[in-house]
Amino acid sequence: MMRFLLLFSRQGKLRLQKWFITVTEREKKKMIRDMTLMVLARPPRSCNFLHWRDLKIVYKRYASLYFCCGLEEHDNELLTLEILHRYVELLDKYFGNVCELDIIFNFEKAYFILDEFLMGGEILETSKTAVGTAMEEAATLQETMEEYMSKPTF
Amino acid sequence: MSPSVRLQEMIRVIRGARTQGEERGVIQRECAAIRAQFRQADNGTRSHNLAKLLYVHMLGYPAHFGQMECVRLIASPRYNEKRVGYLGAMMLLDEKQDASLLITNSIKNDLSHNSQYVQSLALCTLACMGSAEMCRDLAPEIDRLLRASNSYIKKKAALCAVHIVRKVPDLGELFTPAARSLLCEKNHGVLHGAVVLITELCERNPDTLEQFRKVVPELVQIMKGLVMSGYSPEHNVAGISDPFLQVRILRLLRILGRNNDTASDAMNDLLAQVATNTDSSKTAGSAVLYETVLTVMDIKSESGLRVLAVNILGRFLLNNDRNIRYISMTSLQKIVQTDHNAVQRHRGTIVDCLKDQDASVKRRALELSLALVSAVNIRSLMKELLLFLSSCPPELRAHTTSGIFNAAERYAPSQRWHIDTILHVLTTAGGDVRDETVPNLIQLITTATELHCYTVHKLYRALITDISVQSLVQVACWCIGEYGDLLLRGECEETEPVQVTEDDVLDALETVLQSHMSSPATRGFALTATMKLSTRITHNVDRIRSIVSIYGSCIDVELQQRAVEYNALFKKYDHMRYRGSVCGAPSPSLEVCDLLDLLGGSGEPVPSSGLSHTVPGPATSTSGGDLLDLLGGLDAVERGSVKVYEKNGVTLKLQTDSQTDTGMTITLTATNSTDGDITSLTLQAAVPKSVQLQMKAPSGDVIPARGLGLVTQTVLLNNPNKVSLKMRVRVCYSSQGAVCQDTVQIDSFPSPAW
Numbered sequence: 029m030m031r032f033l034l035l036f037s038r039q040g041k042l043r044l045q046k047w048f049i050t051v052t053e054r055e056k057k058k059m060i061r062d063m064t065l066m067v068l069a070r071p072p073r074s075c076n077f078l079h080w081r082d083l084k085i086v087y088k089r090y091a092s093l094y095f096c097c098g099l100e101e102h103d104n105e106l107l108t109l110e111i112l113h114r115y116v117e118l119l120d121k122y123f124g125n126v127c128e129l130d131i132i133f134n135f136e137k138a139y140f141i142l143d144e145f146l147m148g149g150e151i152l153e154t155s156k157t158a159v160g161t162a163m164e165e166a167a168t169l170q171e172t173m174e175e176y177m178s179k180p181t182f
Numbered sequence: 183m184s185p186s187v188r189l190q191e192m193i194r195v196i197r198g199a200r201t202q203g204e205e206r207g208v209i210q211r212e213c214a215a216i217r218a219q220f221r222q223a224d225n226g227t228r229s230h231n232l233a234k235l236l237y238v239h240m241l242g243y244p245a246h247f248g249q250m251e252c253v254r255l256i257a258s259p260r261y262n263e264k265r266v267g268y269l270g271a272m273m274l275l276d277e278k279q280d281a282s283l284l285i286t287n288s289i290k291n292d293l294s295h296n297s298q299y300v301q302s303l304a305l306c307t308l309a310c311m312g313s314a315e316m317c318r319d320l321a322p323e324i325d326r327l328l329r330a331s332n333s334y335i336k337k338k339a340a341l342c343a344v345h346i347v348r349k350v351p352d353l354g355e356l357f358t359p360a361a362r363s364l365l366c367e368k369n370h371g372v373l374h375g376a377v378v379l380i381t382e383l384c385e386r387n388p389d390t391l392e393q394f395r396k397v398v399p400e401l402v403q404i405m406k407g408l409v410m411s412g413y414s415p416e417h418n419v420a421g422i423s424d425p426f427l428q429v430r431i432l433r434l435l436r437i438l439g440r441n442n443d444t445a446s447d448a449m450n451d452l453l454a455q456v457a458t459n460t461d462s463s464k465t466a467g468s469a470v471l472y473e474t475v476l477t478v479m480d481i482k483s484e485s486g487l488r489v490l491a492v493n494i495l496g497r498f499l500l501n502n503d504r505n506i507r508y509i510s511m512t513s514l515q516k517i518v519q520t521d522h523n524a525v526q527r528h529r530g531t532i533v534d535c536l537k538d539q540d541a542s543v544k545r546r547a548l549e550l551s552l553a554l555v556s557a558v559n560i561r562s563l564m565k566e567l568l569l570f571l572s573s574c575p576p577e578l579r580a581h582t583t584s585g586i587f588n589a590a591e592r593y594a595p596s597q598r599w600h601i602d603t604i605l606h607v608l609t610t611a612g613g614d615v616r617d618e619t620v621p622n623l624i625q626l627i628t629t630a631t632e633l634h635c636y637t638v639h640k641l642y643r644a645l646i647t648d649i650s651v652q653s654l655v656q657v658a659c660w661c662i663g664e665y666g667d668l669l670l671r672g673e674c675e676e677t678e679p680v681q682v683t684e685d686d687v688l689d690a691l692e693t694v695l696q697s698h699m700s701s702p703a704t705r706g707f708a709l710t711a712t713m714k715l716s717t718r719i720t721h722n723v724d725r726i727r728s729i730v731s732i733y734g735s736c737i738d739v740e741l742q743q744r745a746v747e748y749n750a751l752f753k754k755y756d757h758m759r760y761r762g763s764v765c766g767a768p769s770p771s772l773e774v775c776d777l778l779d780l781l782g783g784s785g786e787p788v789p790s791s792g793l794s795h796t797v798p799g800p801a802t803s804t805s806g807g808d809l810l811d812l813l814g815g816l817d818a819v820e821r822g823s824v825k826v827y828e829k830n831g832v833t834l835k836l837q838t839d840s841q842t843d844t845g846m847t848i849t850l851t852a853t854n855s856t857d858g859d860i861t862s863l864t865l866q867a868a869v870p871k872s873v874q875l876q877m878k879a880p881s882g883d884v885i886p887a888r889g890l891g892l893v894t895q896t897v898l899l900n901n902p903n904k905v906s907l908k909m910r911v912r913v914c915y916s917s918q919g920a921v922c923q924d925t926v927q928i929d930s931f932p933s934p935a936w
Contacts, residue, residue, distance in 0.1 A: 042240055048310070050276045057242070075504040075542040106469035106509060107429050110419060132197075133190050135240065136233055139269055147341040148309040148348075150378050153371045154426045155416045162334070166299045169261040 029149030030108070031083060031098040032059070033142070035131065038092055040064045043131050044138055048149035063087075063096050077105050088112045092128050115145060118159050140166070189233050196241070209238055220251050228255060229266040236266075236273055249274050249281040256288045261300065264292070268303045277313030286316050293323045298334055301327070305338040309345040317346040321353050328360040333369040340364065340375025344382050354383045358390055365400055370417060370424055373404065377430045384437050395438050398448045405431050405452055409459065420464035432456075432473040439481030446482040453478050457490055468498070468506055472513070479517050492517070492524040499531045504540050511535065511546035518553045529554050533563070536570045545578060552585040560593040564603060572610050579614035583607055587619065597630040601637055605654070609644060612651030620656050627661060635674045638665040642682065645690050650699050656707045659694060662687060663711025667718040684719045688712070692729060702738050702930060709733060709741060713748045727752055739824050739930050823851075827926045830917055831856035832885070834865075838932050845900040846931065850911070852893045854885035858918050865895055866912040873907065874900040885915075907931060 035044035042060060051059070066078060067087045078085040080098070086108040087096040095112045099105065116126070118141055123130040131138050144159045146152055153159055192212055199205035212234060219231045232251055239245035252274060255267025275282040285307075292304035305327075308320060324346060327339040343357045361383060364376035384391040408423050408431075417424035435453075439446040453474055462468045471494055478491040498510035511532065518525045532554065535547035548570070555563055564586070571582050586607055594600035604623050608615065627637050641658040649655050662669060669682050694700050694708040709730070716726045730752065733745035827834035832854055839847040854860045863883045869875045880895040901907055909928045914921070 042242070045240065050278065050311070052278075073504075074540045075508045077505060077508050077542055079542075079545075102433070104429050104433075104469055104473055106465050106472055106505065107426065109505070110425060110466050110469060114419075133193055135237060136266065136269060140265070143306050147306055147338065148345040150341055150344065151374060151426050152337060152341055154374055154424050155370060157416055158371065162299075166265075169297065169299055170265075171260060171262055 029100060030103070030111075030146070031100065031149065033095070033097045033146070034060060034063055036060075036064055036067075036094050036096070037128060038068065038094070040068060043093065043128065044135060044142070046139070046142060046146070059098075063098075067094050067096050076109060086112070090116050093131070111146075111151060114156075115142065117156070118145060121160055122163060137163075188227070189230050189237070192234050193237060196237075205241075209241070209243055213238060213243070217247060220247075228258075229260075229263045232266050232270050236270055239273060245274060249279060253281055253284045253288075256285050256292075261297075264300060264303060268307045271307055272310045276311050277316075282311060282313060283315070286319055289316070290320060290323065293320065293327065298332065301331075301335055302338050305335070305342045309338075309342040312345060312349065314349045317349045317353070321346055321350075321356055325356055325360055328357065328364065333367065333372045336364065336367070337369070337371035337375045340372065340379050344375075344379050347379070347382050347386065351386045354387055354390060358383060358393070362394075362397070365397060365404075370427055374427050374430060377401075377427070377434050381430070381434045381437060384434070391438070395442060395445050398435065398438055398445050401431055401435060401438075402449055402452045405435075405456070409456060419466040421461050422464075422466045422470060425466040425470050428456075428470050429473045432470070432477050436477040436480050439477070441482070443482050449477075449481070450484060450487060453483065454487055454490065457487075457494060465503075465505070468503075468509075472498075472509055475513060476516075479513075479521075488521065489524065492521060492527075496528045496531070499528055499535070504538070504543055507535060507538070508540075508543050508546055511543070511550050515546070515550050515553065518550065522554075525550075526554060526556075526559075529559065529563070533566045536566060541575055541577075544575065548574075548578060548582060548585070552589060555589040555593060557593045557595075560589065560595060561599075564589065568603070568606055568610070571607065576614075579611050580616075583611055583615045587615075587622075597626070598633055598636065601626060601630065601633060602640075605640060605644065608651060608654040608657070609648075612653045615653055620653050623657050624660055627657075634665045635668040635671075637661060638669045639674050639680070642669055642687070642690070643680075645694070646686075649694050649697055652701050652704050655694055655700065655704050659691065659704070659707040659711040662691065663707075663714035666711075666715045670719065684715075684722045685725075687715065687719075688722055688725055688729070691715075695729070695733070702740055705738065705741055706744060709744055709748070713751075716752075739932055743933070824932045826850075826911065826928050827913055827924065829924060830922060832860055832913070832915060832917070832922075834911070834913060834926070836928060836931070839896070841931075841933070844902050844904060845898070846907070848897050848899065848931065850895045850897065852885055852913075853889055854887060854892075855889050856917065857887055859887050860885040861916045862921075863893055863913075863915040866914075867897060868910045868912075869899065870905055870908060872901070872903040872905055874902075875909075876900075 029048060031047075031049050033044070033046045033048075034042065036042050042064075045056070045060065047056065062080065063085065066080065066085070070078075070087075076086055076088055078087070083098040083100065084103065084105055085096065085098055086105050087094055088109060089095075095116070097108060097112070099108055119126045119131070119138065122137070122141055123134070141159060141163060144153060144162050153162075196205060196208055196212075199208055216231045216235050219225075219227060228251070232248060232255060235245050235248040235251075239248075248270060252267050252270035255263040256271060258264055258267065271282070271285055275285070289304045289308055292300050295301050295304075305324075308316065308324075312320070321343075324339050324342050327335055328343060331339065340361075343361075347354045347357065357379065361376055361379045364372060364379070367373055367376065380394055380397075384394050405428065408428055411423050414423055417427075419425050422428065435449050439449055456470065456474050457478070460467050460471050460474070462471050475491045475494050478487050483491075495510045495513050498506045499514075501507055501510075514525050514528070514532070529551075532547055532550050535543055536551065538544055538547065551563065551567060551570075567582070567586055567589075571579070571586065574582055587604070590600055590603045594603070601623075604619070604626070608619070608623075627634070630637070638661045641654075641661045644654060645658040645662070666687060668674075669687060670684060691708050691712050695705055695712075700708070712726055712729055716723050719726075727749075730745050730748045733741050734749050736742045736745060823835050823837040825833060826836045832852060835851045835853075837849045837851065839849055841847075850865055852860075852863060852865075861884050863880070863885060865877070865880065867875055867877060876898040878896040878898070880893055882893050885891065885893050897909075899907065899909075910925060911928065912923065912925045914923045916922070
């Protein structure tokens with residue numbers, strides 16, 4: 029299973045973090061720092077796979093964002109590159125020519141899309157179109173302000 | 183006003199902050215506002231406030247006060263609020279937080295909600311942060327959803343079940359029937375979830391594994407369908423139909439076929455088909471091929487299939503894509519023990535990868551090359567490894583040197599080759615070798631008796647070229663000291679003869695002694711070598727005498743001690759010098775042992791196995807007693823005690839009471855030669871990180887005047903990592919009304935007092 033997925037910019041600013049394991053805040057911060065340092069230090073056109081503690085780290089750079097995830101022993105690294113690519117495609121389809129700013133200002137939507145694609149560190153949906161469809165349908169459930177205020181609180 | 187704009191507005195403001203301080207200020211204000219809003223009555227902005235808080239959390243600021251708000255929002259009937267509430271729960275709550283238990287009930291209710299999107303929120307959150315307790319509580323619900331719902335929910339329930347099984351393995355039995363029936367689904371998402379769930383169940387329970395072996399034919403069918411199917415726009419990735427599902431099925435087949443002939447047979451054809459037909463020009467295809475190879479190598483496959491698999495890995499090695507080369511080497515590493523010959527065939531390509539620019543690829547190639555070393559290929563492979571060593575990245579050097587030494591030890595075709603190899607490594611990367619290299623090499627040289635002449639010539643040449651590599655210089659000095667006569671004789675069978683005069687040799691040793699690059703240990707070696715030469719040379723004994731006496735006043739306490747003792751040999755015990763020195767090779771590990779051998783000789787040669795003795799500590803052999811007698815007249819250096827501080831009439835002496843491999847006990851003694859008492863004396867000490875320090879209570883804090891009394895304090899040092907011991911001592915005291923404070927650094931400790 030994937031243990032975590034991180035998105036960070038070339039300056040090391042975190043844009044998204046998804047943890048599929050239970051770790052303390054302190055440990056999370058340390059891992060983020062380690063990942064950022066390790067990945068940003070890599071020269072361009074190097075191998076996308078690293079080793080860190082007992083995990084395999086797979087990272088890929090898309091424009092100004094680094095997508096970095098930690099895998100366990102039995103996970104397929106090449107497939108993980110495809111997973112990262114699929115996630116970028118999903119974001120691109122949703123936002124239309126996605127860029128880093130989209131993810132910064134609409135981070136909650138990036139999470140919603142991720143939650144339709146991965147769950148518990150495993151792939152949830154392999155179809156290219158299903159995730160987009162689910163997002164659209166969920167959006168119709170989002171209430172307008174009037175509907176919102178007319179519903180009881182609890 | 184669309185509330186979402188408020189969130190984006192806040193993000194804009196935060197990003198606009200020019201300094202870290204400004205950003206902190208903005209965030210503090212926002213957090214205060216959010217906290218106030220949380221306390222207020224419902225005003226339609228709850229979800230947006232929580233979203234703001236989640237953004238702030240991602241920047242690294244504390245957000246725990248939002249946990250209860252998550253709980254409240256999850257319980258709300260409004261979808262907006264639920265959605266953000268669940269997102270918040272996944273980000274702020276984990277199973278260790280108390281608040282997480284409070285959402286169990288909400289999750290339970292939402293699992294039966296009539297909207298599948300609300301159900302999905304609950305499932306997602308449970309799979310993300312559900313504790314063992316929550317999992318146990320809700321497992322029956324999940325099982326129900328696995329059986330009777332639409333495919334959208336089924337696929338989520340399947341992965342939720344995976345999480346539950348990971349947290350509470352016993353519940354695996356609950357999900358087994360449902361998992362089995364899910365394999366009949368057509369929806370890829372559900373199928374994928376089912377395969378993952380079955381994999382998890384089989385990995386944890388051997389009985390379940392036994393059960394699921396029966397579905398191998400079904401899995402083979404599904405896989406065949408994927409491989410042979412036409413183009414499906416929904417699932418196609420670079421010509422491969424749903425590579426994600428294919429890879430998971432292959433992984434499950436691997437687990438089911440392991441150690442089982444029947445199951446392995448059933449999947450043989452399929453694996454051969456996938457291996458031959460998959461287009462690996464893009465990553466997706468390579469990923470499938472990679473998983474296939476791993477499966478073939480792990481199950482009981484026919485030999486033809488195994489050869490096919492190794493050949494695929496060989497092809498991967500030649501791929502332009504670095505990732506594929508890396509993957510190939512990782513896989514080859516896994517099978518190098520079992521299929522050694524097959525991997526040997528690709529040795530050439532692997533060795534070529536040592537020259538790759540990429541550090542990850544280099545590391546893999548190094549590991550694999552070291553695993554491929556055998557008696558047959560040792561010479562050619564070592565050439566490549568030595569070449570690699572000269573240009574390898576610094577983080578790999580230590581690993582490379584130790585790998586080379588291990589390989590050389592196991593497969594050295596001749597002693598001369600072995601010595602040459604070690605010398606080559608020391609010259610190239612002497613700074614990155616293990617500490618035991620020096621004594622090991624010395625032992626090797628000693629046993630290769632026919633090569634003494636060759637070795638000493640070679641080492642002498644290395645020494646006069648470069649004295650910066652400490653390990654090399656130490657061995658060279660030792661060798662010259664030991665076999666200096668062979669060096670001076672000039673002729674040597676194995677290498678070109680070169681005329682070396684006594685002066686040349688002494689020049690070389692003196693250069694080492696005087697160079698600022700030489701470490702104290704190295705100097706010790708050089709001084710001892712110089713001393714030993716006094717019995718092997720004839721003309722320059724006086725020069726040696728003068729060198730030795732110079733070092734009698736050296737600042738370094740170790741050298742001073744040695745020099746003084748050697749000097750004593752010259753003066754008082756000249757007759758012993760010959761006997762002692764001729765008596766074989768002292769161990770280079772500790773100078774005390776040196777002295778014992780040098781001076782306590784009984785006329786019989788000390789066997790070379792004495793090299794590996796660690797010094798047992800003071801006076802365990804009778805020669806220790808001899809030593810005391812012989813050197814009883816020496817008062818040039820007060821044995822074991824050294825002055826570390828002397829100022830304003832206050833003197834601080836350090837004495838080693840006892841010393842072991844991993845620690846020592848020392849006593850600090852303070853005396854006062856002024857006319858007035860020294861008061862409020864405090865001693866503080868600092869040591870390197872891995873060393874533990876314990877200061878016992880001092881005997882007092884007043885030093886009487888005019889040397890009439892003293893203050894002592896014992897310090898215990900524990901050095902488990904055997905780092906070089908250094909200590910910094912701060913001395914504070916009041917003298918004649920003025921407060922004085924000084925710091926002294928102690929770099930070397932005297933030998934224990936006998």
